[in-house]
Amino acid sequence: MTGGRDADRLPAIAAALRRVAGRFGTPAYVTDVPALDAAAAAVRAAFPDPWLRHYSVKANDIAAIVKLVAERGFGANVVSRGEWAVARRAGLPNARITLEGIGKTDADLRAAVRAARDGKPPGWIAIESVDEAAALARSAGASPGARLDVLFRLNPEVVPETHRGLAVGAAGSKFGMTETELASALEAVTSGTGQHGGLRPRGIHIHVGSQLGAVDAWRDAVRRGLALLALLRGNLPDFDTIDLGGGFPVGPVGAPAPDPARFAREVAPLVEAIPADRRPRRLAIEPGRYLVGRAGWLVARVLHVRERGGRQIVIDAGMTELIRPALYGAHHGIVALTSLGRPFGDSAQPGRALEPARVEGPICESTDALGEHLLPALRRGDLVAIRDAGAYGASLASTYNGRPRPPQVLLAEDGGLTLARRRGSLGSLG
Secondary structure (H helix, E strand, O other): OOOOOOOOOOOHHHHHEEEEEEEEEEEEOEEEHHHHHHHHHHHHHOOOOOOOOEEEEOOOOOHHHHHHHHHHOOOEEEEEEHHHHHHHHOOOHHHHEOOOOOOOOOOHHHHHHHHHHOOOOOEEEOOHHHHHHHHHHHHHHHHOOOOOEEEEEEOOOOOOOOHHHHHHOOOOOOOOOOOOHHHHHHHHHHHOOHHHEEEEEEEEEHHHHHOOOHHHHHHHHHEEEEEEEHHHHHHOOOOEEEEEOOOOOOOOOOOOOOOOHHEEEEEEOOOHHHHHHHHOOEEEOOOHHHHHOOEEEEEEEEEEEEEOOOOEEEEOOOOOOOOHHHHHOOOOEEEOOOOOOOOOOOOOOOOOOOOEEEOOOOOOOOOOOOEEEEOOOOOOOOEEEEOOOOOOHHHHHHOOOOOOOEEEEEOOOOOOOEEOOOOOOOOOOO
């Protein structure tokens, strides 16, 4: 079960995916561990130590997945106490966990301060606004002895080469601060050092967006972040960290896309252009989708095959398990694992004629559509698999229409299957 990160793994794992359906039922999420290994290795090679590498837990918040990624040299980046708890269950200490996110509540901020007061602070907390900075300062002021590192999220006001719904670094986005706002947030954290001295400004956080189709906007954002950090370091010697976020794309197998190494090559010249005494001492990234997207498969079963101005196939997985197509038109390839009850998709399996078919999900919503795909003859009970479902599938899933959450299965190099999370029960609903 070998192959590079961009190799098509289907022929090697089709039989294992069929075994998942037989053993655990459908729909079921499957994580192909060798594919995850390949992605993690690519990121480590592009951003080797001493780069700080943190996995963006929002991409896939299953504790077993977070643990797999952590074992491959990554900390965790979380956006809530819930994700923080998942990272802890995965075995990560607070020192390897960073807290950011647009929606941090007062309770989230207090939790970070409380952990710092107890001598186990997160790696840092990234501030999103002047209001949040003031709230954190108040919380720290009420907890003498807390020592907590703080980054400030800059909105770089660039035009990311991605879907507009994923362009979080665009001007007008709700994420991050302008340079003027950032200066005010810094003032809120540093003013009255006797009261708020437990908060230590450490640097700048940037995230341009997801599924970046080119490096230009990312490079421009890094340049802006480095320039601002260099300016502020003049009066803040400890202001030495820049977190460049993620955004490395996962496209269709074989389609051209910039890989992590391509992004990494942009960084060194930009850092070298900064005076030596103003350069960051710590650089960080926080990929999510790139690490887990390609490794994930969603195995489903055919419910209906019929003519509706062309072949229409309804399967038992849809927007409750993978909302991205309904949410913003994302396309995920769908392949057959069986055809008319016989195995299909294996490297040694002779092919059948492929014909276009519209694939629909089972949810009582007309937007639960999964696009057009080339598929062989299918009937009720046949199996299909949805590609690249490892990111923003399980973490965005719902129990709408009274559907218990699917099981999570790990597929090892030797073909072994491990149940990482069992299927939800009917009793867990409502």
